[in-house]
Amino acid sequence: MSIQEYVDSIQQSLNKMIQTSESLSEEVIRWKPSEAEWSILQILSHINEAIPYWLGEIIKIIETPGTTWGRGLQDQARLSAVANPDELSVKVILDSLKEQKDHISAVLNTLTEEQLTIESPHINFAKFGNKPVSFIVDHFIDEHLKGHYGQIHRNLSKLKK
Template identity: 45%
Template structure:
């Protein structure tokens, strides 16, 4: 794993999310493509909570290699962030995501290739024991990219439905 590529990919995804979301109407921001799908705002507040969570987990694993990492889908802070989507302003969430762009480099930038190989067990049995590189790639880089695509899908589906 090339850390500079991981940093740039994550930052690019966040920048695209911010740029894409800035000009959206309030109706589109709150629109859900289906009952079991997230609105753009729910995706945004999720990213605003999840990325700092995973950056904190990475920092903790760097300080204490080999300790358990992760959480389940029913994590209280994760669910509270989603529940707050209706109370948060788009401007506030996007400003927070801007701050996360800078934090990505601060946390990931100093990581060495030896640290990337350090393995730790996940609290989620689905993952088992993984190297730090997996946590970064799967839960930061790929996570940001997949939600960027999700927001764009929501916009396409909204435009098709209207």
């Protein structure tokens, strides 16, 4: 995909998440389908933390090609974003996600198509190896948002049962 196609796809996913969430009551947004599953608010908070993280990794690679990128599932910032849902504000998270759209556009639109091909190693080289910047945009931002949008709908389908 081109940079503009990525920007459009990512922003479309964010718009869907925001519009869906804004139509829900706070009670529904905070509802957890099970102890092992995240509430919609936790999903939104996770996305709100993940977008700037991955954009930062892209910037780091562009500035210093060959530098390692990525994090593990036990990353403290990642875990903290979903750890205390009772302390999260629905309005603050939704407002921040709206601002993320501009941040995404600002970072990705500074890239060239050539920069999308710059390869660097993941910190867990055995799992991902050397990957181009486009892999991060595609897998860790675009697909990631689409997957969590699906998760929001799975939560809602469980609520209706």
